[in-house]
Amino acid sequence: MSTTTVLIVVAIFVVATVLLGALPFVHRARQRRSGPAPPHTPVAVSPPPAQRADEPVAAKAPSPATFASGLASSRRTLRDRLASISRRRPDETTWEGLEEALLGADVGVTTTMATLERLRTTAADQGIVDAGELVHALAEGMRTALDADRSLRAIAPEREGATPVWLFVGVNGVGKTTTIGKVGARLSAQGQSVVMAAGDTFRAAATDQLQTWADRCGAELISGSSGADPSSVVHDAVSAAAARGADVVLADTAGRLQNRKNLMDELAKVRRVADREPGAVAETLLVIDATTGQNGLSQARAFAEATDVTGVVLTKLDGSAKGGIVFAIESELGLPVKLVGLGEGPDDLVDFDPDSYVEALLGVDAD
Amino acid sequence: MFDTLTDRLSGTLQGLRGRGRMRPADVDEALAEIRLALLEADVNVAVVRRFLERVRERSVGGEVTASLTPGQQVTKIVNDELIGILGTSPLDIQFASKPPTVVLLAGLQGAGKTTAAAKLAQWCKSQGRNPLLVGADLQRPAAVEQLRTLARSIDVEVWSQAGEASESGDTGDPVACAAGGLAHARQAGRDVLIVDTAGRLAVDAELMTEVAHISDAVEPHYTFLVVDSMVGQDAVATAEAFHSTLEVDGIILTKLDGDARGGAALSVAEVVGRPVAFASVGEKIDDFEQFHPDRMASRILGMGDVMTLIEKAERVYEQDEAEAAAQRLVEGTFTLDDFVDQLRQLRKMGNLQSIVSMMPGVSDQVRNAEIDDDRITTAEAIVLSMTPAERVSPEIIDASRRARIAAGSGTSSAQVSNLLKQFTQMRKMMGGMMGLGSKRRPAGRKAARKRSKGAGRAGGSRTGGGGRATPKGGSRASKPSGKPSVADIDWDALDLKLPGR
Numbered sequence: 086m087s088t089t090t091v092l093i094v095v096a097i098f099v100v101a102t103v104l105l106g107a108l109p110f111v112h113r114a115r116q117r118r119s120g121p122a123p124p125h126t127p128v129a130v131s132p133p134p135a136q137r138a139d140e141p142v143a144a145k146a147p148s149p150a151t152f153a154s155g156l157a158s159s160r161r162t163l164r165d166r167l168a169s170i171s172r173r174r175p176d177e178t179t180w181e182g183l184e185e186a187l188l189g190a191d192v193g194v195t196t197t198m199a200t201l202e203r204l205r206t207t208a209a210d211q212g213i214v215d216a217g218e219l220v221h222a223l224a225e226g227m228r229t230a231l232d233a234d235r236s237l238r239a240i241a242p243e244r245e246g247a248t249p250v251w252l253f254v255g256v257n258g259v260g261k262t263t264t265i266g267k268v269g270a271r272l273s274a275q276g277q278s279v280v281m282a283a284g285d286t287f288r289a290a291a292t293d294q295l296q297t298w299a300d301r302c303g304a305e306l307i308s309g310s311s312g313a314d315p316s317s318v319v320h321d322a323v324s325a326a327a328a329r330g331a332d333v334v335l336a337d338t339a340g341r342l343q344n345r346k347n348l349m350d351e352l353a354k355v356r357r358v359a360d361r362e363p364g365a366v367a368e369t370l371l372v373i374d375a376t377t378g379q380n381g382l383s384q385a386r387a388f389a390e391a392t393d394v395t396g397v398v399l400t401k402l403d404g405s406a407k408g409g410i411v412f413a414i415e416s417e418l419g420l421p422v423k424l425v426g427l428g429e430g431p432d433d434l435v436d437f438d439p440d441s442y443v444e445a446l447l448g449v450d451a452d
Numbered sequence: 453m454f455d456t457l458t459d460r461l462s463g464t465l466q467g468l469r470g471r472g473r474m475r476p477a478d479v480d481e482a483l484a485e486i487r488l489a490l491l492e493a494d495v496n497v498a499v500v501r502r503f504l505e506r507v508r509e510r511s512v513g514g515e516v517t518a519s520l521t522p523g524q525q526v527t528k529i530v531n532d533e534l535i536g537i538l539g540t541s542p543l544d545i546q547f548a549s550k551p552p553t554v555v556l557l558a559g560l561q562g563a564g565k566t567t568a569a570a571k572l573a574q575w576c577k578s579q580g581r582n583p584l585l586v587g588a589d590l591q592r593p594a595a596v597e598q599l600r601t602l603a604r605s606i607d608v609e610v611w612s613q614a615g616e617a618s619e620s621g622d623t624g625d626p627v628a629c630a631a632g633g634l635a636h637a638r639q640a641g642r643d644v645l646i647v648d649t650a651g652r653l654a655v656d657a658e659l660m661t662e663v664a665h666i667s668d669a670v671e672p673h674y675t676f677l678v679v680d681s682m683v684g685q686d687a688v689a690t691a692e693a694f695h696s697t698l699e700v701d702g703i704i705l706t707k708l709d710g711d712a713r714g715g716a717a718l719s720v721a722e723v724v725g726r727p728v729a730f731a732s733v734g735e736k737i738d739d740f741e742q743f744h745p746d747r748m749a750s751r752i753l754g755m756g757d758v759m760t761l762i763e764k765a766e767r768v769y770e771q772d773e774a775e776a777a778a779q780r781l782v783e784g785t786f787t788l789d790d791f792v793d794q795l796r797q798l799r800k801m802g803n804l805q806s807i808v809s810m811m812p813g814v815s816d817q818v819r820n821a822e823i824d825d826d827r828i829t830t831a832e833a834i835v836l837s838m839t840p841a842e843r844v845s846p847e848i849i850d851a852s853r854r855a856r857i858a859a860g861s862g863t864s865s866a867q868v869s870n871l872l873k874q875f876t877q878m879r880k881m882m883g884g885m886m887g888l889g890s891k892r893r894p895a896g897r898k899a900a901r902k903r904s905k906g907a908g909r910a911g912g913s914r915t916g917g918g919g920r921a922t923p924k925g926g927s928r929a930s931k932p933s934g935k936p937s938v939a940d941i942d943w944d945a946l947d948l949k950l951p952g953r
Binding site for chain 2: 191194343
C-alpha cells in the first residue's frame with residue numbers, strides 16, 4: 086500500500102473534519118451499562134375516538150382460533166424450549182432460558198431485561214417457587230403491558246365531516262401495499278366504499294400491484310404517473326373520494342428507510358396534505374414486518390416523529406418469526422398494535438389480540 | 453450498517469486496551485459487553501453463544517503474544533472470528549464455461565429479491581456480460597411488471613410467462629416459466645440467467661418444494677439467499693430452511709443503507725457457512741456491490757472501512773495533484789485554494805455521509821448525524837468569495853473582509869469565521885503532527901521530521917496519545933502498485949483518531 090493513498094485518505098479526513106468540526110472525531114467514552122433497567126411505564130397514547138358509538142370500523146371480532154392457528158408455526162419451537170423450563174424449580178438456568186426465549190423472539194435486550202426485572206419482583210412478592218408458574222406470571226405481565234387502545238378510527242377525531250384517510254407507512258418490503266389490499270377487502274366486505282391512493286410513485290409497478298388489489302375488492306384506485314409527487318396523488322384521491330362521498334381513503338406510500346431524512350420529510354408532507362380539507366387523517370398505520378429485529382424500534386420512533394403514527398400493523402406473522410419487536414414498540418413507545426397480517430390472501434388480516442400474541446410468543450396457554 | 457456494533461465493540465475493547473495484564477475477569481467483562489452488542493445488533497442468540505465460546509476459549513486458553521497488549525489480543529481474536537464467519541474474501545463469481553451461468557434468487561417476501569435481481573443484472577453487465585432476467589414470481593401482483601420496469605431502465609430483457617398472473621388466483625407455473633427462460637437464454641445467446649422467484653416463508657412446505665423444483669429445472673450455478681439487513685432472530689430459521697432446500701452458495705444483503713445494525717449477516721453466514729456475496733446499499737440500480745467480509749469485520753471493530761475509502765479515492769483523485777496537496781498539507785502550507793480542490797474531489801467520491809461512515813474512529817453521533825452535502829457547497833462558496841490573497845493567508849481577514857465574504861457567498865459572518873477557525877485549527881494540527889514523534893516508535897520527533905523531509909514528502913505522521921495513522925514504512929514514497937490489500941495495513945496504526953479536545 087502506498088504512502089500516497091494514505092495521504093489522500095488523510096486529506097479527505099482533514100477536509101471532512103473541517104466541514105464537520107474537529108470535535109466529533111473522538112471515540113465516544115466508554116459507556117458502561119449498569120444499574121437496574123428503567124422502570125417500565127406503559128403509556129397509552131391513542132386518545133379515545135371522538136364518537137364511541139360509531140367506532141371500530143373493523144367490528145368483526147377476530148376469532149382467537151384464527152390468530153392462534155396462524156401463529157402455530159412460530160409457537161412450536163418456543164414451546165419446546167420452555168417445556169424443559171416449566172418442569173423445574175426456577176433457578177438461574179430458568180432465568181437464562183426465559184431471557185433467551187424473549188431475546189430469540191426479537192423482544193430486544195432492553196425490553197427483555199426490563200420485563201425480567203419486573204418478573205423477579207413479582208416472583209419475590211408472590212413467592213413463586215414453580216418454574217411453570219413463573220412462565221405464567223411472565224405471560225400475565227406481558228399481557229398487562231399490552232394495554233393500549235387498539236380500536237381503529239373510522240373518522241378523524243374532531244373532524245367529523247371530513248373524508249377519513251388511512252395512511253400506510255413503513256420501510257421497504259414490509260407489505261404496505263398488500264396490507265392496503267387486505268384492509269380494502271375487509272372494509273368493502275363491510276359495505277364501505279373505499280378509494281385507494283397509489284401514493285407509491287417510486288417503486289416500479291407498485292401502482293399495478295395496488296390496481297390488482299383494488300380490482301379484487303371493488304375499490305376505486307386514484308393514481309398518478311410514475312415519479313409523480315406522492316402528495317399530489319394523495320390529494321387527488323382525497324378530493325375524488327370527497328366528491329363521490331366515499332367512506333374512506335386508503336393511501337399507500339413508497340417504502341423508505343427511516344434514516345433518509347429527505348424521504349421522511351416527503352412523507353411528513355404527504356401526511357399534512359392528506360390531513361387538509363376535504364380530508365382528515367384518521368389513522369396513520371406503521372407497517373412492521375414480523376421478521377424485523379431491533380431496527381423496528383428505530384423505525385417506530387422515526388415514523389412516529391414524521392407522521393404521528395396511530396397504530397402498528399404487524400405483517401408476515403404466519404412465518405417462523407415471532408414479531409417480538411412489536412412488544413417492545415407498544416410497551417416502550419406506547420404505539421398500539423392494531424392489525425396482524427397472516428398471509429397473502431385477502432382474508433389473512435385479523436385484529437391484534439394480546440392474549441393470543443403473548444401465548445404464541447411464549448408458547449403457553451392463556452390461563 | 454454495522455456502525456453501532458462497531459461503537460460498542462470499540463468501547464469495550466478500548467477499556468481493555470492499556471491494561472498491563474488480562475485477567476479472566478477482564479475477559480468475562482469484555483465478553484458480556486460483546487454479547488449485549490451482538491444481541492442488540494440482531495445477531496441470533498445461539499450464534500452469539502457459539503461466537504463467545506470461541507472467543508473465550510482462544511482468549512483465556514493462551515495464544516499469548518509478546519508483542520500485543522491484552523486489548524489488542526482480544527481485538528484480534530474477535531476480528532479473526534468475525535472474519536471467519538463473514539468469509540475471508542469476497543465471493544469470486546466464476547462464470548460458467550458453458551453459458552449461460554444460472555443464478556437463482558430466493559428469500560422471504562419483501563427481502564428485496566426483485567430489486568436485487570435487476571441490480572445483479574446491471575452488475576453482470578458491468579462485468580461485460582449479457583444477462584437475461586426471468587420473472588418467476590407469479591405470486592405477487594405486478595412483480596413481473598416491476599422487474600420489467602427495472603430491466604427496461606438498464607436495457608436488459610425479461611423472460612416471463614405470457615399472460616402473467618391473472619386475477620382469479622391462477623398464477624401460472626413458475627417452474628415452467630424458469631425452464632422456459634433457460635431455453636430462451638440458450639437460444640438468444642445470453643450468458644447469464646438471473647431467476648427471480650416469489651417470496652416465500654420458510655415454514656411453507658408447499659412453496660419450499662416449488663422453489664426446489666425451480667432449482668431442479670434450471671440447475672443454478674449460484675443460488676443466492678436474499679436477506680434483509682433489518683431481519684432479527686428469525687434470520688437463522690429462515691437461512692436453515694432455505695439452505696437445506698436449496699444449498700445456498702451465498703447471501704445478498706439488502707437495505708444496508710438503512711441504520712439497521714445488520715447482525716443478521718453474521719447469523720446467516722454462520723448458519724449457511726457461505727459468505728455474503730453482494731450488498732445492496734441504496735435505492736439506485738447501481739447501488740450494489742460485491743461484499744467485502746474482511747472490510748466489514750474491520751468496520752465492526754471500529755477501524756472504519758478504510759479500504760473502500762481508499763479505493764474510492766483512487767478512482768477520483770488525480771495522482772499528482774493529490775500528492776502535491778498531501779505534501780502541502782503535512783508541510784503546513786495547505787491553503788484555502790487547496791481546501792476547495794479537496795472539496796471538489798471529495799464531492800466526486802459520493803455523498804459526505806457515506807464517506808464519513810467509512811472513516812475510522814468516527815463516533816456514532818457523527819455517523820448517525822444527518823450530514824448535509826450542502827455543507828460542501830456552502831464551504832466552497834465561502835472560499836470562492838475570498839480574494840486570492842485571503843485564500844493564501846486567511847489571517848488577514850478582519851471584520852469588514854468577513855462581512856464582504858459573507859455577503860458574497862450568501863452566508864453569515866459567523867459561518868465564515870467558523871470555517872476559518874476550523875481551517876486554522878486543522879492546519880495547526882496537521883503541522884503539529886509532523887512535529888510530534890511517536891512515543892512507541894524508536895524514531896523520535898527529529899528522526900520523524902528528518903525522515904519525511906528526506907523523502908520529499910511526509911508519510912509517517914503520528915501524534916501523541918491519539919494514535920494517528922501511518923502506513924508501515926510510511927516515509928517511503930512509492931506509486932501505488934495495484935490494488936491495496938488488507939494484509940498490507942498495519943491495523944494497529946490505523947486506529948485513526950484526530951487529536952481533538
